[in-house]
Structure formats: structure tokens, C-alpha cells
Amino acid sequence: MGNLSNNSHGTIRRALLFLLVLLSGNCLSLTAQTVEDRLPRTVTQPRTSKKNVDSLLKLAGSKRDTAAGTAMRLYYTGMEDARMLRYNNGVARALSGLALCYNNNNEKDKALSCERMALHYCENNEQGIAVRVDLYILLSQTFYYRGKYDSSAFYRYAALDVLEANQVKDRRMQTRVYCSLLDFWLNINENISNDMHIQQVMGHINTLIDSARIKKDTAALMMLYFYKAGYFNNIVQNDSARYYCSSSIQMGKATRISPSMEAGLLINTALTYLDDKNPAPAIHYLEKAKALFPQLDPVTNRHQIFADILLGQAYLMQQQYNKAITITTPAMQSAHKRNMVHLLTARGNQVMADAYEALGQYKKAAEYRKTYSVIRDSMMKVEKLELVYNLEMRYRIADKNKELAEKQLAITRNESRIKTKNFLIIGVSAGLLLILLVSILIYRNNLNKQKLQAEKIRNLRQELQISNLQAMIAGEEKERSRIARDLHDGMGGTLGAIRTRLSSIFRRHTTADVTDDFREVLHLLEEASTELRKTAHNLMPEILLQEGLAKATALFCERVRKGHTLEITFQVIGNASNLSSGAELTVYRIIQELVHNILKHANARHAIVQIAYYETQLAVTVEDDGNGMLTTSQSDGIGLKTIRERVNSLNGELHIDSVPGQGTSVHIEITLKQNTASYAYKISDC
Incomplete structure (x- = not known):
């Protein structure tokens, strides 16, 4: 069987990975969650609040991959209700959802019309900024489908400009923008490993991954891992690509991952096994991806078409040629009906050509090989065109930078003139301010000196008062001591002598008439001596x-x-x-x-x-x-x-x-x- 060259094979692989992102529909919505599978009681009933409109649009988003018609009816209803409420951000979100539905149905003109109309409804607030960023990313996808790669790049960088101009720090908005830029550079450059733009974007993505891990933001990590897996698959590090795909799927189980997102991860994993020439696990993951969607109308589902073409390639590797033809043929027909991009039909034609050649049907093999060559030549032209657009975009960016530099120079000159005119005023003001400052300092210094002098005077007065009190108390204590000694040594001694003499007289001249009187006098003298001693001790206690x-x-x-x-x-x-x-x-x-x-x-x-x-x-x-x-x-x-x-x-x-x-x-x-x-x-x- 025939094989692609390494160069063209890498180009197609990157293009296929990019298509996976575009096919995911609401892949860039980090809050996509499973909503209860039911319609509101009356779809046409007017909503009375913004909250009801938001719930209706959320329900429409959950139906977009599995029931596109129902989702579009819900979006139209939500848009009318938002208009009645003058809820412009709601109108913009509804138009954005309709654009996604039209993109999935390959109605690019209608999608572009909805996207441009939605931009006029974005309000100048936090929610409006988020809607505008999502619309720019959606416009870039639409222009990529239409082959307008310069416009696609323009709107991706326009989304980044909105983030930077409004200083948006929201991790999920940054994730959507930088992942969109990574998609673009992965698919427009040949030397991915050394490309400056890709390395710059990957630096931002790695920073966002670290931040999401710290904040335990599982939804953001799931999206970042999805794109990091695509990066590793492009540089042919398939083990790392499978690791990030698996991690993203595991996180999705906790956050109720959307079918489109999960299918994209499963198909991406299958691609890594096909690159490793290992078809068995690739078939396993492709079947799991197909099982996520209803089987009633498989033609309308892009993921199933993509999965069937890759299944055909896997069966071809297993030398099951008839089975490869059987599953690839209807997928190719569906892709032609939906006018899907050349990269799918290129891989499908290669599978059909190799299968018929292996079965010995060389005429059919030659027809498919010829068709494959035409598509391959067209893709090579597209690749050259991408390089031209890449150079043009860089020129536009350089021209924009030059214009900004000229404006900045004019502003600088005007500022210089204003500075020159106001220099004298500033100098005089500074001199007056300096004089005022010195005056204040001198005044404060004098005030502090006065306070210190007043404090010293108060302290001296207090010390003098205490000294006077201590001298007065010392004088009192000296006087008390003198009185105590006089009482103890003078009056005390005299009373003691009187008591002794009276006791002697009482013993020599005791008579019946004077006994009681003597005793009373002696008792009084004893009490007087005791009281005198107490008074002396109180005046100057020896203890x-x-x-x-x-x-x-x-x-x-x-x-x-x-x-x-x-x-x-x-x-x-x-x-x-x-x-x-x-x-x-x-x-x-x-x-x-x-x-x-x-x-x-x-x-x-x-x-x-x-x-x-x-x-x-x-x-x-x-x-x-x-x-x-x-x-x-x-x-x-x-x-x-x-x-x-x-x-x-x-x-x-x-x-x-x-x-x-x-x-x-x-x-x-x-x-x-x-x-x-x-x-x-x-x-x-x-």
C-alpha cells in the first residue's frame, strides 16, 4: 500500500488534530456540564428574568451535539426572551450558540452572520467581555473553515487584545484564548518544536496549568490538558499525548464532560495509536467515541464521520481490507454531502486506495490514488498559502506596532512641551513647599523645646514638693521621738518613783481607814504608767x-x-x-x-x-x-x-x-x- 511522506503526514496529522477541536463545538466553553435531559414546559413561554434566559441557553448548549434542531429552537426562544428583557448579553450568547449550530451544519455564511450580529449586543461589562472573547474565537474558527487563515489569526489575536486591554485575570478566559492561539500556530508552522510563537503560547499554558492545579480548577485543567495532548501528538511524543488525554477524561468524569469534548479526547488518543502503528487500541477508543452519540442519524454527526474514517485506517493496518472499505465508504459519502474539509477526504481516499490495491483491484485503487494526489496537491497549496498569510499577519502586527510607536512619540513630544512650560511653576511650588516644610520643622522643634522645658519645671516642682514633705515628716518624727523620750525618761521615771514611795508608806502605815484609798491611788498610778508607756511606744515604737x-x-x-x-x-x-x-x-x-x-x-x-x-x-x-x-x-x-x-x-x-x-x-x-x-x-x- 502507498504511504505519505513524513512532511505531508505531519501536516495532515496536525490538521486532523485541529479539526478535532473545531468538531468539539462547545469545546471552548469551560463550564459545559450535563443538564437534565428535558425541555422546559413551554418552549415559547416568555421568560420573566435574566436567570431564566441563562437556564434556557444552558439547556440549549447541552442539546447542541445530540439534538441540533432542538438546540436551535431553544436558542431562538432564548434570543427573543432576552430581547424582550433588553438583556443584550443574553442576545449575544444566543446568537453565538446559533452560530455554533450553523457551523456544525456546514452553513458557514449563516454562522458568520450570527457571529457578527452578536458582537453588536456585547455589553461593556464583565459578562459582555467574556461573550466578546468567545465570539472572536468562534469567528476565527469560522474563517478557518472558509480557508481565510489571515482573518482566523486576526480574530484570535483580537481576543487576546480584549484580555490585555481590560486586564482580565480570569483563568478560564485566558485558557480559551491561549488554547485557540496554540491551535493556530500548531497548524500553520512546520517546525513546531522550535517555533517561537508556539513556545511563547506553551509558556502561558504551562503557567495556567500551574495556577489551575493550585486552585484545583478541574474544568480548566481538563481543557488545558486537551490542548497539551495535541501539542505532544504534533511533536510525536505519543506517550505524553495519551497521558494528558487520559487525565483530561478522568477529570471530565468529575465535571460532567460534554459528549463532544469526550469524543475529541478519545479520537485524539486513537490517533496516537495509529501513529504508533498499533491499530487494536485505536479501534477500542474509536468505538467508545462513536458510542457517545445516538445511532439514529449518524450522518449528521461529525465525530462519527471522523471516527469511521479512522476506523477504516485501523482495519487497513490489520489487513481487514473489505471491512476497511465497508466502513470508510459511507463515511466518505457523508463527508462529501456535508462539504467537510479536504483533510478528511484525503485520509479516506488514501485508505480506500490502499485497501483496493491490497485486494488486487488496481483500477479502483488508481482512481482513489488519483483523487488523493489532487487533494494532497491542494493541501500543499494551502500550506504555502498559510505561510503567505503568516507573513502578512506578522507584517500587519509590525505595521500596527509602528503606528503605535508613532503615536507614542507624538504623545511624548506633547508631554515634553507641557513639562517645559510647567517646569518654572513646579520649581516655584517646590521652593515654597520646601520653605513651608522648614518652617513647620522649626515650629515643631520650638514647640518640643517648650514642652521639654515645661516638663522639667514640673519635675523640679514635684521634686521640691516631695523634699519639703520629707523634711516636714522628718521633723515630725524627730519631735515624736523627743516627746517619747521625755515621756519615757521624765514623766515615766517620776511616776515610777511616786509609785515606789507610796508602796513603801503603805507597807509601814497601813490602817483600816486608809487601806482602800492607798490601793486605789496605787492602781491609778499603775494605769497611768502603763498608758504613758503605750503613748511613748506609739510615738516611737522600738519593735x-x-x-x-x-x-x-x-x-x-x-x-x-x-x-x-x-x-x-x-x-x-x-x-x-x-x-x-x-x-x-x-x-x-x-x-x-x-x-x-x-x-x-x-x-x-x-x-x-x-x-x-x-x-x-x-x-x-x-x-x-x-x-x-x-x-x-x-x-x-x-x-x-x-x-x-x-x-x-x-x-x-x-x-x-x-x-x-x-x-x-x-x-x-x-x-x-x-x-x-x-x-x-x-x-x-x-
């Missing part, structure tokens, strides 16, 4: 000097509890920190004053005194359940004013929380590090 704040406060609370009806509780939290003796004395005086206020004014039954030592802080809390008090500083008595002054002298904070009838809580916080560093006098000075 504070010896044992520290906690034990001195505990002893003070114990004395209060024994001498009064107030039930007072003392608590210590933490371990005593490095607090100066002067600071301890001040805190002790504060606690004394607070407890004395409770005894004098609160009428409380219970009170709590708590000292809490933390790492850098001393907290003192005194609470009672008495009458409560006003908490404003204007209502402070002498006692509270004294307490506030002592707290301020320690750089501490005083918080009073009181509710009338519910008691009072006084909380004092003193920072130990600041206090121990700033306290000015020592108790040993007193």
Missing part, C-alpha cells in the same frame, strides 16, 4: 526599729484588738523587701492613722490590715465595714490630708473606695526601688 514593719504592725493591731471592740485582722503577703527604715516608719504612721480613723469615725465591727510585698512594689490595704465616707480630696479631714502627704512623699498612689453604710477600702501602692533610692532621712537621725 519597728528592731523587727521591721510587718511585726510592728502586727503588734499594733494586736493592741488595738485587746483594747477595743473592733475585731481587726492583720495579713502579710510575700517576703519583706529592701525597704528603708525611714520608709517603713512612714508606712507604719499611715497604717496607724487609718486605724485610728476607723476607731474614731467608722463605728465598724471588723477591719482588715494587709501588707503585700512584691518584687518592685509594696501594697498596703486597710478595709472596714463601717459607715463609709466621702472620697473626694476636697472632703478630706486633717488625718486624710496627712496620709496623702505621707503617700506623696514616698512617690506612692492612694486609692479610696467607699460606699455610705457599706464600709471603706483604702489601697496604697509604693514602688520600692524609687522609694529606697529617694527617701532622704533615716530614722536613726531622730
Whole structure:
């Protein structure tokens, strides 16, 4: 049997693969899904919303491959409903669907008319841009069918221009456009592996594949794999082509792949096996492709015609010559009736010629061989014509770039004139702005200096006030110490001497008349001595000097509890920190004053005194359940004013929380590090 040359065989193989894409009809729609196989209740019933129109057009798309007549009626109905609603994008989509139906029926003029009309209805919004892109791709297919390869290329790049002009980032729209460009360059160039345009488009497709994998966009991946399989088949890497076909079919099961799409993938897979001279699996895939469509009217289905011609080639490889003739003959007749492109009839005539030659019917073989030669010569002319159109298209692109460059140069010159005219204004404005900026900086600098000076004055005043308070408290403590020593050493000693002398007189001169009087006088002297010692100890408690704040406060609370009806509780939290003796004395005086206020004014039954030592802080809390008090500083008595002054002298904070009838809580916080560093006098000075 005769064979094609490698060059012509590669050309026909690429053309066949391109036809598969065109035959898929709605192949370029990434959202094609199986819709419930039923018509709406009343096809002619007007739709009341855009949503209903969209549903009707979607249903029409699902019928386009298996029931073309029904699909066209649905498209016309949807178009009228969209016009009633003034839904221009819906009208454009309906006309686009009709164009696909007319293309499938080989009515190219009607298809072209619908496509051009649809362009006028595309709205200037996101959906309208998507419809316009699809229409440009559809126009490119129609012109390719008509042999207008320059127009086909023009509309493919027009679709790309729409994407770039509107900065469309939608992955599926980009997929449709770049896959369409790949189709064109695969079928117009001979040296596919090294073609710059193909490599550029493949770079975009690989980027889209990576993006679709990350986003798990199965529908986009299915389409991208379909075209990548075609690329690998064209460069005769059939294992890779089969891998991507198989992957695309598997993805299609999850997304309800359209029959046209699945048939195209199955036929593409069969082509790879035919290229490998392995007819058995090719027959298997071709039969699966034919089974996707109804058998009632096989002549009207392009996929079945294509599959039958390829089946004839497969049977020819298996030397089943009669079977090859039987299945190829009606397919060839159907292809002629539908005026399908030469590439199908070229392969069919080659199959028929080889089959008759093998059977010894040389006359018929010669007739088919002659027809095949005529078609082959015509295809070679087409190939040369494609190269001419390719050069013309590149010239148009270069001419367009030149025009854009000239416009850009004119714009640049105008901008230069404007810059020259406005240079002085800009310079003056910049100078004024600089002066204003410097003025603002100087003003802010002076303002900051004033704030810093005011802050320093406030700090000095505060330090002076604290020093005065500390000096006043130191004077008070010295006076208390002096009075305590005078009471203890003076009055205390005198009372002790009087008590001793009276005791001696009582023992020497006891009589019945004076015994009780002496005893009463001695008892009063004992009480006076005791009270004097307490007063002296309160004025200058020795235990504070010896044992520290906690034990001195505990002893003070114990004395209060024994001498009064107030039930007072003392608590210590933490371990005593490095607090100066002067600071301890001040805190002790504060606690004394607070407890004395409770005894004098609160009428409380219970009170709590708590000292809490933390790492850098001393907290003192005194609470009672008495009458409560006003908490404003204007209502402070002498006692509270004294307490506030002592707290301020320690750089501490005083918080009073009181509710009338519910008691009072006084909380004092003193920072130990600041206090121990700033306290000015020592108790040993007193």
C-alpha cells in the first residue's frame, strides 16, 4: 500500500488534530456540564428574568451535539426572551450558540452572520467581555473553515487584545484564548518544536496549568490538558499525548464532560495509536467515541464521520481490507454531502486506495490514488498559502506596532512641551513647599523645646514638693521621738518613783481607814504608767526599729484588738523587701492613722490590715465595714490630708473606695526601688 511522506503526514496529522477541536463545538466553553435531559414546559413561554434566559441557553448548549434542531429552537426562544428583557448579553450568547449550530451544519455564511450580529449586543461589562472573547474565537474558527487563515489569526489575536486591554485575570478566559492561539500556530508552522510563537503560547499554558492545579480548577485543567495532548501528538511524543488525554477524561468524569469534548479526547488518543502503528487500541477508543452519540442519524454527526474514517485506517493496518472499505465508504459519502474539509477526504481516499490495491483491484485503487494526489496537491497549496498569510499577519502586527510607536512619540513630544512650560511653576511650588516644610520643622522643634522645658519645671516642682514633705515628716518624727523620750525618761521615771514611795508608806502605815484609798491611788498610778508607756511606744515604737514593719504592725493591731471592740485582722503577703527604715516608719504612721480613723469615725465591727510585698512594689490595704465616707480630696479631714502627704512623699498612689453604710477600702501602692533610692532621712537621725 502507498504511504505519505513524513512532511505531508505531519501536516495532515496536525490538521486532523485541529479539526478535532473545531468538531468539539462547545469545546471552548469551560463550564459545559450535563443538564437534565428535558425541555422546559413551554418552549415559547416568555421568560420573566435574566436567570431564566441563562437556564434556557444552558439547556440549549447541552442539546447542541445530540439534538441540533432542538438546540436551535431553544436558542431562538432564548434570543427573543432576552430581547424582550433588553438583556443584550443574553442576545449575544444566543446568537453565538446559533452560530455554533450553523457551523456544525456546514452553513458557514449563516454562522458568520450570527457571529457578527452578536458582537453588536456585547455589553461593556464583565459578562459582555467574556461573550466578546468567545465570539472572536468562534469567528476565527469560522474563517478557518472558509480557508481565510489571515482573518482566523486576526480574530484570535483580537481576543487576546480584549484580555490585555481590560486586564482580565480570569483563568478560564485566558485558557480559551491561549488554547485557540496554540491551535493556530500548531497548524500553520512546520517546525513546531522550535517555533517561537508556539513556545511563547506553551509558556502561558504551562503557567495556567500551574495556577489551575493550585486552585484545583478541574474544568480548566481538563481543557488545558486537551490542548497539551495535541501539542505532544504534533511533536510525536505519543506517550505524553495519551497521558494528558487520559487525565483530561478522568477529570471530565468529575465535571460532567460534554459528549463532544469526550469524543475529541478519545479520537485524539486513537490517533496516537495509529501513529504508533498499533491499530487494536485505536479501534477500542474509536468505538467508545462513536458510542457517545445516538445511532439514529449518524450522518449528521461529525465525530462519527471522523471516527469511521479512522476506523477504516485501523482495519487497513490489520489487513481487514473489505471491512476497511465497508466502513470508510459511507463515511466518505457523508463527508462529501456535508462539504467537510479536504483533510478528511484525503485520509479516506488514501485508505480506500490502499485497501483496493491490497485486494488486487488496481483500477479502483488508481482512481482513489488519483483523487488523493489532487487533494494532497491542494493541501500543499494551502500550506504555502498559510505561510503567505503568516507573513502578512506578522507584517500587519509590525505595521500596527509602528503606528503605535508613532503615536507614542507624538504623545511624548506633547508631554515634553507641557513639562517645559510647567517646569518654572513646579520649581516655584517646590521652593515654597520646601520653605513651608522648614518652617513647620522649626515650629515643631520650638514647640518640643517648650514642652521639654515645661516638663522639667514640673519635675523640679514635684521634686521640691516631695523634699519639703520629707523634711516636714522628718521633723515630725524627730519631735515624736523627743516627746517619747521625755515621756519615757521624765514623766515615766517620776511616776515610777511616786509609785515606789507610796508602796513603801503603805507597807509601814497601813490602817483600816486608809487601806482602800492607798490601793486605789496605787492602781491609778499603775494605769497611768502603763498608758504613758503605750503613748511613748506609739510615738516611737522600738519593735519597728528592731523587727521591721510587718511585726510592728502586727503588734499594733494586736493592741488595738485587746483594747477595743473592733475585731481587726492583720495579713502579710510575700517576703519583706529592701525597704528603708525611714520608709517603713512612714508606712507604719499611715497604717496607724487609718486605724485610728476607723476607731474614731467608722463605728465598724471588723477591719482588715494587709501588707503585700512584691518584687518592685509594696501594697498596703486597710478595709472596714463601717459607715463609709466621702472620697473626694476636697472632703478630706486633717488625718486624710496627712496620709496623702505621707503617700506623696514616698512617690506612692492612694486609692479610696467607699460606699455610705457599706464600709471603706483604702489601697496604697509604693514602688520600692524609687522609694529606697529617694527617701532622704533615716530614722536613726531622730
